[in-house]
Amino acid sequence: MAPHREASQPPARPVPPTPSAVACHECGRIERVEMVSNVQATRSGHAVLSGVVGGVASGQAAKPAPKANVQVLTFRIGVQMDDGRRIVLHQPELAPGLRAGSRVRVQDSHVLPMLR
Numbered sequence: 001m002a003p004h005r006e007a008s009q010p011p012a013r014p015v016p017p018t019p020s021a022v023a024c025h026e027c028g029r030i031e032r033v034e035m036v037s038n039v040q041a042t043r044s045g046h047a048v049l050s051g052v053v054g055g056v057a058s059g060q061a062a063k064p065a066p067k068a069n070v071q072v073l074t075f076r077i078g079v080q081m082d083d084g085r086r087i088v089l090h091q092p093e094l095a096p097g098l099r100a101g102s103r104v105r106v107q108d109s110h111v112l113p114m115l116r
Helices: none
Strands: 027-040 050-052 057-059 070-081 086-091 103-107 110-113
Touching: 027 086, 070 103, 086 110
Parallel strands: none
Antiparallel strands: 027 050, 027 070, 027 103, 070 086, 103 110
């Protein structure tokens, strides 16, 4: 008689916590922070340049933009929420000390450090 073998089962996948099991629905952990440069067009309607600072530009004007354009730096922040959601927020400033791995609270579309 052949030896008995148990059927192999696929590895268990982690199950995101149910909403009732999460203590803080506004809490999460920063996954990434990128500084994004946006050049805003003037009233003349010339095209705009935007992209990630230090990276490849995502779009460039066909006509040279006038010097009156204003470069605006913002932060694109990716957050893994405690309830399993992933969100991306844009804000003009980043609180000191916040970086990938930081615990945060998202309030009124702003990423804030967790108070201890």
